[in-house]
Amino acid sequence: MEKQNDVEILIVEDNQYDAEMALRALKENNLANSVVVLRDGEEALDFIFAKGKFVGREKNSHPKIILLDLKLPKVNGLEVLREIKSNEETKVIPVIMLTSSKEEKDIVRSYKLGVNSYIIKPVDFDKFVDAIRGMGLYWLLLNQLP
Amino acid sequence: MKFPGIFIMLFLAQMLVGEGLLAQNYVVYPDHFYETDTIVIGSEPDYPPYCIIDENGNADGFSVDLFKAAAAAVGLEVEIRINIWSRLREELAAGAIDALPLVGRTPEREELFEFTLPYMSLHGAVFVRRGTTGISSVEDLEDKEIVVMRGDNAEEFVRRNNISDKIFTTNTFRDAFLTLAGGKHDAVIMQRVTGINLLGEMGLRSVEPLDLQLPRFRQDFCFAVREGDYILLNRLNEGLSVVIADGTYEELRLKWFGPPEQGELTMQDMLRLAVSLFVPMLIIMSVFWIIFLRRQVKSKTLVLKDEISERKLKEKELRKLKAQLEKQVEERTAELKEKVRKLDKSQKAMQHVIEDLNDITAELEAEREKLEYSNKELEAFTYSVSHDLRAPLRAINGFARFLIEDYAGKIGGEGRRYLDTIRENAARMDQLISDMLNLSKVSRADINLISADMSDIARSIFHEVASDQEKELFDIRIEKMPKVVCDSLLINQVWQNLIDNALKYSSKSKIKKIRIGSEEDDKEIRFYIRDWGVGFHDKYKSKLFELFQRLHAEDEFEGTGVGLAIVKRIVHRHGGKVWADGEINRGATFYFSLPRK
The missing domain is CATH 3.30.565.10 (Histidine kinase-like ATPase, C-terminal domain)
Structure with missing residues (x-):
């Protein structure tokens, strides 16, 4: 569980292939040192707030960045986002939305809930790698948390 | 022949009246002529000897007898009611009775009644103490003291004609005679017949009438009928003429006034004068008056005829107008009914249209709801397409790339081309999805x-x-x-x-x-x-x-x-x-x- 307290990137993605591709994209950008992948919104909330099956995890140890798929089983991505952004402790964590399309409604809603950025998962993997690189550069290396 | 003029006049009247006017009147007033054979007259109880009551309480007297005789001569029966003068006057004026037998003709009464020719004129006389001399004319009275009854015609007469400066009045005729008989004053002036009768009653032999004419002190007595009752008037005139002509008048006069004495010789003379002068004159006047009346009746009849025909014409026109109006009213009513019916129909049609519109609105509402539902479904579908269809494409594309990267050496050139084809088709599929989503978006935005x-x-x-x-x-x-x-x-x-x-x-x-x-x-x-x-x-x-x-x-x-x-x-x-x-x-x-x- 030590590892869980030292997470740099949390990926919440129900599609295992998308998750695998995300990991590979991170790896190609040398960003995959400590990545945790969770499969649904409930797990994500348990992990972030150290409850459920993640009871005992150091509460104050937050991931440096969360990649959150919009469409998730059980608790959807927007709901997870709301929980994170409405908590004083967790709302500083940068959350990047992963979405399949640029459906404006989703994006607008995400921004209203306080999302920090979003990445459209392209069909062309090369473009995805590019997007991940840009995201990683900014949020992990350049962006300093207050 | 005592009164030759009368016959001539009666003959004339018969020619003019009998043939002309009476025949005409019979046509114009059939209800009034010869149908009422009994007439009602009124008589006074105490005007001797003209109108009195006999011992049986029936009317009697000279005037009553004369009236009965005149009426009988033209086939009229007479019913007599007895009443005091003033009431009789009113009754005749009101039409309650048909005639009066004794009415003095005066201007004011002429407005109320119609008068027959006068059958008698009473004259005034100068009464003096027996044996008085020196009065032989009216002028001789000038320096004499004259007594009259207050309010009597005689007073008016003496004052009007300045008979004397010395006029004395008494309350009654009786008082006047007593004063004269007592040796006071010179003469009494009053109606001759009344005076003679009164002297007889009083048994006063010391007073007598002078044989002196007072021509302007005279009263004509006639029968009177209702104003405008010319039919009865004519018949009575005719009857009167007959009884005067056939001697009945003379018989009656003898009966009531007795055989002429010395004093009454004058009266006979006067009667003769009256009958020979005034009666023909009056008859002539009556004839002219009758002719004038006949003409008037003729012209009025003509006017009436014209008026009647005009009225008939107008009535006809009015009836025509009324019929037209009724027809118009009927037509208008029918039109209105038709319009109301049409309006009713249109209203019903409108109601149907409104009902239809309501139905259509409801249908449209339902359709709209369906559309809204489909729209939502479409949105959900679009969302699903954009997310779920893309994930496998990403995997196909991504893993094909991993294969190329990780196993390049084992795949070979041809294998590499296949993998590229897979990736291209995945990309094309992605493009199709994007375009479809775009189309969907521009349709709904x-x-x-x-x-x-x-x-x-x-x-x-x-x-x-x-x-x-x-x-x-x-x-x-x-x-x-x-x-x-x-x-x-x-x-x-x-x-x-x-x-x-x-x-x-x-x-x-x-x-x-x-x-x-x-x-x-x-x-x-x-x-x-x-x-x-x-x-x-x-x-x-x-x-x-x-x-x-x-x-x-x-x-x-x-x-x-x-x-x-x-x-x-x-x-x-x-x-x-x-x-x-x-x-x-x-x-x-x-x-x-x-x-x-």
């Missing part, structure tokens, strides 16, 4: 109208869409176009797709030229974009704007067949139209119109 400069839009879109190389190769000219009110984001998409097509389908042609412009009329503005590219066969021009319709193979010109469908959808949503002209290998012109608003 709210339209935000703003004023947009079409020249600016076309120009900036061209710069956005064309690659650097294309910008160098193409001769592009964009004319000045008007500003239009539209959703500029959607219209951007229109220009984007059209310019994109023009560039794409000119890419293999020699002439690389694009012209963009517009023309307008008062209804709409038509925009066009013309190229000199591959064009299309005229027969396909209706298919161009259909979804997924392509005229070229994918390897010839890439594309999904959605672009023009999007153009059409957007233009339709603005109320405009799209169309195109083209010729194979000569180029194409695409048009769209926007209505002026």
